[in-house]
Amino acid sequence: GDSVTQMEGPVTLSEEAFLTINCTYTATGYPSLFWYVQYPGEGLQLLLKATKADDKGSNKGFEATYRKETTSFHLEKGSVQVSDSAVYFCALKDVGGSEKLVFGKGTKLTVNP
Amino acid sequence: EAQVTQNPRYLITVTGKKLTVTCSQNMNHEYMSWYRQDPGLGLRQIYYSMNVEVTDKGDVPEGYKVSRKEKRNFPLILESPSPNQTSLYFCASTPGTSLYEQYFGPGTRLTVT
Numbered sequence: 001g002d003s004v005t006q007m008e009g010p011v012t013l014s015e016e017a018f019l020t021i022n023c024t025y026t027a028t029g030y031p032s033l034f035w036y037v038q039y040p041g042e043g044l045q046l047l048l049k050a051t052k053a054d055d056k057g058s059n060k061g062f063e064a065t066y067r068k069e070t071t072s073f074h075l076e077k078g079s080v081q082v083s084d085s086a087v088y089f090c091a092l093k094d095v096g097g098s099e100k101l102v103f104g105k106g107t108k109l110t111v112n113p
Numbered sequence: 114e115a116q117v118t119q120n121p122r123y124l125i126t127v128t129g130k131k132l133t134v135t136c137s138q139n140m141n142h143e144y145m146s147w148y149r150q151d152p153g154l155g156l157r158q159i160y161y162s163m164n165v166e167v168t169d170k171g172d173v174p175e176g177y178k179v180s181r182k183e184k185r186n187f188p189l190i191l192e193s194p195s196p197n198q199t200s201l202y203f204c205a206s207t208p209g210t211s212l213y214e215q216y217f218g219p220g221t222r223l224t225v226t
Contacts, residue, residue: 042219046214093215100171103156104155105155106155
């Protein structure tokens with residue numbers, strides 16, 4: 001079945017550091033790919049998405065590119081802030097069928113001032 | 114404001130005492146889903162509904178029931194809760210195609226003693 005593997009955390013960075021969180025997927029067909037963010041005590045919010053190969057999703061300084069050849073959707077940010085501290089989830093959505101989101105296990109990011 | 118609401122947000126109960134967690138969305142979305150979030154496991158889908166009166170099992174349906182009598186509501190029912198159902202539960206909705214994000218509720222933290 002479909003699956004998502006993302007780098008295990010926790011990740012601790014200093015403010016203004018470069019962030020990469022790796023995400024790879026296994027899926028039949030051509031899924032849509034998402035990054036969700038969960039701030040402490042809150043529900044999940046969509047951070048960015050890409051629906052086809054070579055698409056780049058971007059939001060709030062975060063970027064991720066849908067790489068079909070490497071089945072990857074790595075999340076990057078050039079300069080993190082303390083307010084970026086959260087848990088980040090990579091997810092895929094099957095085309096058709098159950099519309100289910102398949103999540104990675106999440107990566108906790110802590111940014112220190 | 115477009116949103117998914119869940120009630121209650123926090124619940125402590127005892128083994129075997131039936132409970133219902135409500136979920137409501139005001140976006141006229143066809144598709145709704147329940148997930149549970151557990152440390153180290155990410156989010157896993159419990160049940161989903163493609164439309165009114167159409168529901169189906171997700172990956173971890175044992176011990177749960179759902180119903181979809183109206184488009185906006187999708188309650189999660191635990192008829193005889195057990196301690197292994199202690200978890201953080203999220204309801205989500207989407208217009209229903211793979212291209213669209215899922216909108217998540219704020220979560221319900223359930224503890225079964």
